[in-house]
Amino acid sequence: GDSVTQMEGPVTLSEEAFLTINCTYTATGYPSLFWYVQYPGEGLQLLLKATKADDKGSNKGFEATYRKETTSFHLEKGSVQVSDSAVYFCALSDSKNQGGKLIFGQGTELSVKP
């Protein structure tokens, strides 16, 4: 079945460092890809999305590009802030075949130090 694999955490960075969180997926169809973020004490929030190959999703300085040839959707940010400390989840949804359920990776915890 479809699945998502993320790099293991925790990831600890200093403020203003460059961030990459790797995400690869396995899917039989043509899924949409998402990054969700869970801040401490809060619910999951949609961070960005891409619905087809070569699309780039972006929000709040974060970016991810849908790479069909490498089945990847890596999350990047050029300069992280302390407020970016959270758990990040990569997810896919194959609405055509599976009714829109989200399949999540295991999450990557990011800690940014001042």
Next chain:
Amino acid sequence: ETGVTQSPTHLIKTRGQQVTLRCSSQSGHNTVSWYQQALGQGPQFIFQYYREEENGRGNFPPRFSGLQFPNYSSELNVNALELDDSALYLCASSNRDRAGEQYFGPGTRLTVT
């Protein structure tokens, strides 16, 4: 615009008991999905409801059941609780035509002893 709300926030139950968790969808959304999130793991899809009918189910036994009401609010019922059912239960609402863009509630933390 009212976000997704869930009740209760925390719950402690004994093995073998039954539990009902509740969710109110974000206004304008017609689809509700439920997920189970074990500690340190990503959420696992339980099922989804659209127009008061189940519209997809994950790998969960029949003792996990649900309802969606005409106002799009929803319940998750779990019978014969097991220790492994201890987790954070997340409700998410969406519109059917953009089902991957889901708006999550804060969750209900269930502990089974």
